[in-house]
Amino acid sequence: MASEKITPPVNFYVLILFGLILLSLQLMSSAMQESSELSAMYSWLLLFNALGSVVLLVLVGANIFSLIQHTKRREAGSRLTTRMVSLFVVLALAPAVIVFYFSMQFLHQGIDSWFNVEIDRALEDALELSQASLDQRTRWHLKQTQQVTGKLEESSDSMVAADIENLRELSGASEMTLFSHQGRIIASSSINPGDILPSLPDEHIWLQLRQNGEYVALTPIHEEELMVRVIVTVKTAETKYLQALYPVPVRIADLADSVEFAFVRYQEMNYLRNSLKLSFSLALSLVLLMSLLAAIWVAFISIRNITAPVKELVKGTKAVALGYYDQELPVLAQDDLGFLVESFNDMTHRISQARDETRQAGVEVENQRAYLETILANLTAGVISFDAIYKIRTANQAAYRIFHVHVNQFIGQTLIELVQSYAELAEPLKSIQRLLEQADDIWQQRIAFLGPNGRQELLCRGTPLFSQDGLRVGAVVVFDDVTDLIQAQKNAAWGEVARRLAHEIKNPLTPIQLSAERLQHKLADKLELADAVILQKSTRTIVQQVEAMKEMVDDFSEYAKPSKKQAVVIDLALLIQEVLVLYALKSGVKFNADYGDGAQLIHGDPVSIRQVLHNLIKNALEAIGANGLINISLHRVQKNNTDFIEIGLYDDGPGIKDDQIERIFEPYVTTKVKGTGLGLAIVKKIIEEHGGAIWVDTARKVGAGFIIQFPACNVESL
Amino acid sequence: MRLLKSNNPFCCLVYAVLFFLYASFNAGYAAEFSAEVSQLESVRHGDNYAFSAGVIYHLSDNAKSALQNGVPLFWNLRFKIQQQRDLLWNITLRNDVIRYRIQYHALLNMYRVRNETNGEITSFSTLSAALESMSMVTDFPELKAVDINPQKDYICAVKVDFDRDALPLPLRPIAYVNPQWYLSSNWTLWPLKK
Incomplete structure (x- = not known):
């Protein structure tokens, strides 16, 4: 076992990245809540998630591109990866798209359900009611101020300040100010003694006042308070204006503010309806897009990890097919694929061992064969082996020396086919072929033929070869050139004959010759002429034949004696x-x-x-x-x-x-x-x-x- | 903008993809609704310099509609004074921001302008009056004359930023891609008169 630890299909960093994506999506979801403190970061979160989507898109695109390249190059495991990724994408995309579609439907219908005509009308009515209520109060304060103005018209300049104070308290105004025609403050009274400067009307109010002779309006002061500002003309010798500020009761102001808030909120929501749909759709789309892209990316990584052992196995199998048995694949996981890889490693190890043993045995056999070939090559005897149909399988060097034919060049052919090229060897080769075909046991035969060096005599011994089943699988023929040996034997025999002849025949020749000459010498004068002639012819014949025999004996003697006397x-x-x-x-x-x-x-x-x-x-x-x-x-x-x-x-x-x-x-x-x-x-x-x-x-x-x-x-x- | 108002759910997926392309397309868009700084003035009063600026606000239909429907709009009026240097970065002597908020009050049928910097609230019966009240800015903090080196050159800069991040959240993505919400001005520079 290369590894005892079970590893997950995705690594730690991918899980962290996946977690960050989920966190970012969660933050964006939280930021969409109006009250959330994260709402200020909404744009940044949106941008971050969008960039994350782009990054994931690029990663997925790069993976797809790489996968396509690998598939085109028919790399190991690429087709399996393509199939698994396609299956995963289809399985992940189909439910996601369905859920997305219905989520969008529910989302849009849900947002639309917030708004209807009745609520719209009710809120408008509530606002109108509030406005009417405030308007009634405003008109009442206008009438009240106009009544106060009548009293003030009769007041003298010296008493005007005291009268305003009394009138303010009488009318319940929080502040009352008398302006000259030019807008100069003549007298002022406030419920708050600390207010030195009264509230001054702006240019728009003066313009309206001079046009209409009076002015009345609700004026917001501070953030949530309302004040009714009433300015009326005081009909004196010189036109004066009396401004009275009446506070709106807090309860009424709160109620009005509440109605206004609800109306504005509803109106704002109604206005933002499409934007809200778009915003939610955008967020949902981003979530779906990022989730899908992240899932596909992680799927790529996971599938790559899963198919890695398969790739290694394919590579290893190819290598084994090419004869590289020293393959040790890494065991990446302790699962079924890991078991498969281990089994593959065991298999290649055993094949490698068997290959080494076979190679070693082959080397030994080769050495043995080379040794035998060396022996055969150096044998003086020619050796030719034949297969079951008498075709030449091997021939040694001595065969060439004896036949003067490169028999090695005729391996796979019969001796009869060899005869076609070397007719002078027809007789011995046919004899050997015939013996090979006929003999069922060891045979020996002396074969003579006329070679390029003259007459040659071969001593051939043939042995048929049988398999363990008794079938004839071939034969081997060993032949020696015994020409010199036989010639030497003949020479020795002839030498011995010559020597004996020289010894046994030459000795009596001289007495025979001398005896013939003595007969001629003694009897020539004693015989008749005719007889003397016969005697002379006979003795001459004897002497001549003896001379001839002497010469013959000398020849034999010459033949018998060694010739290399003085080299x-x-x-x-x-x-x-x-x-x-x-x-x-x-x-x-x-x-x-x-x-x-x-x-x-x-x-x-x-x-x-x-x-x-x-x-x-x-x-x-x-x-x-x-x-x-x-x-x-x-x-x-x-x-x-x-x-x-x-x-x-x-x-x-x-x-x-x-x-x-x-x-x-x-x-x-x-x-x-x-x-x-x-x-x-x-x-x-x-x-x-x-x-x-x-x-x-x-x-x-x-x-x-x-x-x-x-x-x-x-x-x-x- | 009809595309962005579509209710088709499948279109929204397309929007998500097209959103960034559209945003990048509009990045350099010079909107016709951007505010412009019409007037810049610096006046020396004794030992101090006083500054005033005139700004013209152009509200797009979308902005007016949003305002009319109760959406408050925010602008940041940025004001800078820098000492110019040839080789190094400029030295910033003053970097002030005046933040305005304008909102429609349906109850009173008035537009309320609030200076967020000093808390001053003013109500107007018309939008133009409200915008006009924001147009003339004279309450920039004064600059002491001793802080000015007569040998150096100084520039004043004013810019009006429409705060899109203060818009309601559903409106923000659209505000970033729709030119009708490009209501900011560019920086306007002028030399400081010593």
Whole structure:
């Protein structure tokens, strides 16, 4: 378990932000109450919430844009997120819109229900009643003042101040002032002795007074008090004006004020009806908008958190599909998805382990295979394996050395298909193919064929391969080139024969010859002429045959003895030139020689090598007659990283028959009437004693051709 | 403004979205109903400077209607005297505010003007008389001549601010976006005569 703590889908800061949004909306709701102290902040709260809505809108827009980009890029989890967000928005939006619609309906109908014609009329009537009441009181005070004025008209100037005092007290006015025509104060009396300056009418009152002769009106003083101001003309010699201020009783003033307050309030509310609807609608819309936007934003965050493990799982699965098994996904929550992620981690861990073990096993198998291949490659025996239908599966390097064919290039093909490219190998390959198909058990067969180096003899051993069910799954063939071994055995046998012949036959020859000569010497004179002639012929024949037998024994002796007597560095080009000079003077045969570039050095016995050349050239001369052509080429070749000096000797004679090519180098094999058949055997023996090889060039179709190779003697090694 | 008076609930959601666009559109709007400072005067009386200003108020139909329906309107008359400096901020010597309130009284059928700064209340039978009473302002606090440096330049500034935040709450959002409620003046400057 990577984490033991269960984490909520949204983080702490998002919850705080969400709380702030709710608080702001609550404050705005409170601010809409007229009596609330927050009402002064209403505009700021409205602006703040509007900005909050814009910020949320930008956040939601950015999230939607990001989601669209991710969906376009087909990123992991984007489609799941889109589906979940769409579902959430639809589920959240549908009820919210329905609630919003009906809330608006109720809100508007509720506000409209506050107002009706009856209340409107009642309040207007109440106000009119108050106005009528006050008007009646005003008119009564006007009449009262006019009555007082009559008394004042009779008052003298000296008594006017005292009369005003009396009249004020009599009339119940709070203040009474007598003005001259010009507006100058003549006398004044106030209920409050502290008031030095009486209340003065303004210009509008004077204008109205001069136009109408009297003025009466309710005048507010201070904030809530009412006063009836009455000014009437005093008809004296000089026109004077008497101003009387009558206080409106507090109870009446309060009642009037209450009626006015209710009327004004109702009128104001009626006036603000549409504004109120708009204001509430705006607040409700903001609440809905912010709530929805905040919910969608939080939904984005929550869904992102929920789908995060799914995204990681998708990424991990893709990585595993691509072969990256070292995936360790973080466990973000301890829920079902967390369990899924843990299971995925376990799975990838086990796959990774299995992959490592498989890789290790593969490496071991590969090492083993490489080891076996190395062994096979270094085997002197050729090894070719076949599948169930005898198609080549593997072949080692020795197979190439033996067949001189890159068998590896024919993997997946049968030996018969190989024959089509290398007709000269038809006989051995067909034999092997036939044996493979026929044999149900281990088989061994000696197969001879004519290779590029002459006759080759292979010892083949085949083993069919079976599965555990007993089905044939292939075969393996191991073959050795035993040509040299057999040749060595033959040479040893012939050497032994030659040695015995030389020993057993040569010894009695001399007494036979001496005895024949003694018979001739003793009996020649004693016999008749005819008999003497017969004797002479017979003894001569005996002596000649003994000589011939001696020569034959000498040849055998020569064949049996080792030829590499005194090894020195020889320049083959010079040696060939020296030999050819001898033959060029004697016959009309044309020699065409190519000695190559520079000295062609070998290490050997010059006498033996010279004998090889003599034997071969003699054979060629005997084959071509008096007017023939002998081509001799000399050049350096490289074979198996070893330099050889190759001599090619070709004539234009009748050539060698095919049935004789295989055995041409064996003793007593000859095409000539006279001859022991040891010439080429000795040549081959000498060459092989020098580490070289000789074979008939079977590719040549005209005359006979021999190819001789001697190990080259490098100048550096001298 | 018919749009804002619509009763369709769905339109209100649209209003909420359009509100801010509309507000920003009207931010730089020079309303035809804005007040204007028509006269500025500074007179030296002995050791003091006295100031007076004349202001013309233009009330829009919406403002008149609101006033007629009992909504009180408030203006703040701002008055500043600053010493001018070339490189640094100006030094403010005087920053006074006179707050006026005008309200219709249905009972008396009168308009009452109250100077909120000194508490003086005056009632008028007509709106024009009430506005005229507010138009001539002479009760700015006097400035002592010793506070004035003869070597320096001084400017006087007057501005009339209509207080939209003092409107009834439902009216405020509209007042912020409706040019009929742009009843304030710009700053009017004039040099102080020494």
